[in-house]
Amino acid sequence: MRPVDRNDVGPPEERATGVGPHCIDVAYQRFGDPAAPPVLMIMGLAAQMVNWPDSLCHELAGRGLHVIRFDNRDSGRSTHLTGAPPANLPAALAGDLSSASYTLSDMAADAIGLLDALGIASAHLVGASMGGEIAQTVAIEHPGRVRSLTSIMATTGQAGVGQPDPAVLPVLFGGPPATTRDEVIAQALRAARVVGSTGFAIDEAELAARAGRAFDRGYDLHGITRQAVAQVASGDRTARLRALDLPTLVIHGLADRMRDPSGGRATAAAIAGAELWLVDGLGHDLPPGLRPELARRIAAHVERAEARRVQ
Template identity: 75%
Template sequence: MRLADGIDLPLTEELARNVGPAGIDIAYQRLGDPAGPPVLLIMGMAAQLIHWPDSFCQELAGHGLHLIRFDNRDAGRSTHLTNAPAPNLPAVLAGDLSTVSYTLSDMAADTVGLLDVLGIDSAHVVGASMGGAIAQTVAIEHPARVRSLTAIMSTTGDASVGQAAPEVLSVLFAGPPGNTRDEVVAHALRVFRAAGSSGFDTDEAELAARAGLAFDRGHDPLGIARQAVASVASGDRTARLAAIAAPTLVIHGLADRLCDASGGRAIAAAIPGAELWLVEGQGHDLPPALRPELARRIAAHVRRAEAGRIRSFRASAPGVQ
């Protein structure tokens, strides 16, 4: 099957029904070797499963991994909470949570619910941006389900770290993002130009194709706003991150102007034994030239965690080979 950025991958899109405590539908795709270590990919705010670039997924799958990428609630082809209150971000920032429909804990429960539907007892969890915050929440609240954690271009929820540059915010919120497909694609390209990697080439044709496909799959500005207030309302995770025992890899671009690298540094400082990889020139994206090395590092992290699980099992069950 030829996907948005021209990569052929053997996959189909499926819909998991009655997922998690909320009983929602989750659209997902499985890629790679079903017998390989399971790797769950969680995307961020305003993003869909297709925002994990197909070529990046192909790189990861080439390391013998079993990938699952999916649409969060209020994104793409998963359930959109259209009957929820209209989110009021300024009010939430001021402490009024009356328009918050859910939190990152609920999204973490969705994630674990998808594993339940797929019959997967635990997985290596990889999250980008808000997806990294959801992945942290899964590791905090459902530790038995997480074999390893990878957080990419994410933060702790502490408002003093991981800030966006004012000039990026001005692009992000400079008028409505548009209603038509062409308007939404144009806005997405403006945001990528402001927040993307300065040290790597960007394929704008790929970005435009993916933005257009995301519009076709389920453009929902109110859904994005509900995700935004959920993230704000969930607060600071820093103290709770100390309880994470899963092997953790933190990846953050030093040129990230949407989520400053102080966010990644704070995650790594808060989680015991976490490994931190700071990438010169990477912004708030997964640029094509960086994808092979990103995949290699994540795959190596997964393999180390798998080897650790085997050693722990053998130590707890003497005589078992």
């Protein structure tokens, strides 16, 4: 068992060692009854499992689900690939992918390895942003392990959809990188003001506390760059998404300036039978005012998928 953060209101963290084909260590946390339907929560770029709000995890567990959230490789308390060659994001964006240490396929294999370590044969996947794209990859490459897919504020990898608003990039990525705890918190607040929701209140105190908590758990600027290059190197999933046959819920905010809503629309269009929920005023975040309805919709989606399994 791993020590719990002082400001964590959830159960203790645990650690699975030697996970997956790459034998990495994965920090994870579970909410709810282990006998309930398992829901694996996959977070996105530069985010840790604590970016899934505790309140949302408790809400899902209260709706009869076994919630598992975890740190992706190169984030939080999971393995950081500190010996990997430097990742070159500008080169990757220009088409040179030689600095990629891994791809989303490797991160998908980590998720499957965690399920193996927990003795879970199959799970419902819920992914946000890059985590949604990892979840899509798990569904594509390990279809027998996936009961349903919920893809939140994600895209297909197709170049023409789901792109950030160019106006936000200088604000998010311009200037010297944040390195201290205070700088990381300030950067998180700036990002929320630029790409966060316009139709839901933003709790800046909660955001600051979460950013500080993440910094304390393991902030890794080089790991963030490696994840970004992995995302670029993974290419377009559209054709492979068309082959999926599983219950799918796609959620996207109409005010998302980090992942244009065209990414969610393209995801839903590619997966036969996918349900698309476009949310007015939702940006690239999970604001408190959305969480009860988000939990209700995810739980209902899981319930329908569970019913389909026993037919």
